[in-house]
Amino acid sequence: MRENEILLIVGAGHAGAELAVAARQQGWLGRIDLIGDEAMLPYQRPPLSKAYLHGAASFESLALRPASAYEAARVQVHSDAQLVQIDRAGHRVHLQDGRVMPYTKLALCMGGRPRTLVLPGLDAGAKPRNLHYLRTLTDADAIRAGLKEGARLVVLGGGYVGLELAASARKFGAEVTVIEALPRVLARVTGAQVAAFYEAVHREAGVQLRTGLSVERAELADDGAITALVCASGERIAADIVVAGIGMLPNVELAQAAGLAIDGGIVVDAFSQTSDPDIFAAGDCTAHHSALYNRHIRLESVPNALEQARAAASALCGKPKPNHAVPWFWSDQYDLKLQMVGLSQGHDACVLRGDPASRRFIAFYLKEGVVIAADAVNRPADFMLAKRLVAAGVRVDGPALGDESVSLKDRLPASPAAPATVAQLG
Ligand SMILES: Cc1cc2nc3c(=O)[nH]c(=O)nc-3n(C[C@H](O)[C@H](O)[C@H](O)COP(=O)(O)OP(=O)(O)OC[C@H]3O[C@@H](n4cnc5c(N)ncnc54)[C@H](O)[C@@H]3O)c2cc1C
Structure with missing residues (x-):
């Protein structure tokens, strides 16, 4: 590492900001450019569907760090700067405004963009003024401007972002309908009991939750705004605002055009290195091999973005520390803090500890007696223990996990054992 070396980070979100500051802390001597x-x-993205959207968090509170922190770390932040091409042979990148920036090491932290809604009745080239997506602060401001008492909000997609948005919109007294094509909400990410609990909570809060319903077309007013969504059943759901929360596409195209390996995301190893030793990547735009689940995964979570950024920073500074963090995530809806660890797909048993009616419980997902994931609702202390159980990857007495008279601590292995990978099971 020398003073004339340049670390160029593209994407000024959770991963990019962390990488920039961590690289300086880890001893990067040369210039650090962060372009976004x-x-x-x-800024923090999670509050966009939660505290910021319903007004409990200010714009100022969203900043990940104050400007002085970048100055102190000697990170040059270039805002409003868009990467359009990576020239690997020349070790430089091209920006939209014509600038060409050199790098010694490049880090791609470009996140993703919302999947767009394609429906008969909608013109692919023109977005109706009352159709929104939720990824950026600008998106959140546009949605917030339309959330008024009695406004009819239709949310397409019953994932976390859609449900958080529904909960926030109820605080404004908006009439909220959530349409989910699958038979239940949170189908991709959580088990049936936890989904049923959240469905009941939303219905109690006055949300019209419509599962197993697919939207067939949109009806538009003369000015191009959506007036209603027409479902396959023929039902017509009137709308003043529509938000499509139907998933995210990782921003991989520029990496792909540059010839980097892509497999659902920019492929990185445990050090966040891509298939080019001079290019690293971190966050939502990456895919990596999970040693725990023994398969390729792409995660959309702040903890993953931060862990990958830190792994990249240490590798860039010649102090490599592999990232084997167990995936985790959180979601805030109403008075409920949901914290999830691990990936529950493929579980063969679910054990509840605590009664969902008390709004404090934890669901453990097991595969052949090994806890592969857990969802904790308003149980932060148990969540910390669940994280250790998932990371340990050891067999437990499944039904006993539900016995509240026995401490969860007693279920943990005395010393860290070599964890079984989930793929080794069954
Ligand atoms: C509404 C909402 C709520 C969420 N809630 C939670 C939560 O509760 N918990 C949780 O763990 N996660 C949550 N997430 C997910 C979390 O925000 C992401 O996982 C995290 O932001 C990923 O960080 P990142 O740095 O990879 O991407 P981002 O934070 O998206 O940053 C990527 C940046 O790169 C920029 N960029 C893209 N392309 C270019 C280019 N060509 N040139 C220059 N810049 C570019 C983007 O504009 C963006 O600023 C939420 C996400 C959303 C949208």
Whole structure:
């Protein structure tokens, strides 16, 4: 590492901001450039569907770090700067505004973009003024402007972002309908009991939750705004605002055009290195091999973005520390803090500890007696223990996990055992 070496980080979000500051802390001597195509300093995205949307968090509180932190770390932040091409042979990148920036090491932290809604009745080239997506601060501001008492909000997609948005919108007294094509909400990410609990909570809060319903077309007013969504059943759901929360596409195209390995995301190893030793990547735009689940995964979570960024920073500074963190995530809806660890797909048993009616419980997902994931609702202390159980990857007495008279601590292995990978089971 020398003073004339340049670390160029593209994407000023959770991963990019962390990588920039961590690289300096880990001893990167040369220049650090952080470029991002948004207008503001890196900010937190999770509050956009939660506290910021319903007004409990201010714009100022969203910043990940104050400007002084980047100055102190000697990180040059370039806002409103969009990468358009990576020239690997020349070790430089091209920006939209014509600038060409050199690098010694490049880090791609470009996140993703919302999947767009394609429906008969909608013109692919023109977005109706009352159709929104939720990824950026600008998106959140546009949605917030339409959330008024009695406004009819239709949310397409019953994933976390859609449900958090529904909960926030109820605080404004909006009439909220959530349409989910699958038979239950949170189908991709959680088990049936936890989904049923959240469905009941939303219905109690006055949300019209419509599962197993697919939207067939949109009806538009003369000015192009959506007036209603027409379902396959023929039902017509009137709308003043529509938000499509139907998933995210990782921003991989520029990496792909540059010839980097892609497999659902930019492929990285445990050090966040891509198939080019001079290019690293971190966050939502990456895919990696999970040693625990023995398969390729792409995660959309702040903890993953931060862990991958830190792994990249240490590798870039010649102090490699592999990232084997167990995936985790959280979601805030109403008075409920949901914390999830691990990936529950493929579980063969679910054990509940605590009664969902008390709004404090934890669901353990097991595969052949090994806890592969857990969802904790308003049980932060148990969540910390569940994280250790999932990471340990050892067989437990499944039904006993539900016995509240026995401490969860007693279920943990005395010393860290070599964890079984989930793929080794069954
Ligand atoms: C509404 C919402 C709620 C969420 N809630 C939670 C939560 O509760 N818990 C949780 O763990 N996660 C949550 N997430 C997910 C979390 O925000 C992401 O996992 C996290 O932001 C990923 O960080 P990142 O740095 O990979 O991507 P991002 O934070 O998206 O940053 C990527 C940045 O790169 C920029 N960029 C893209 N392309 C270019 C280019 N060509 N040139 C320059 N810049 C570019 C983007 O504009 C963006 O600023 C939520 C996400 C959303 C949208």
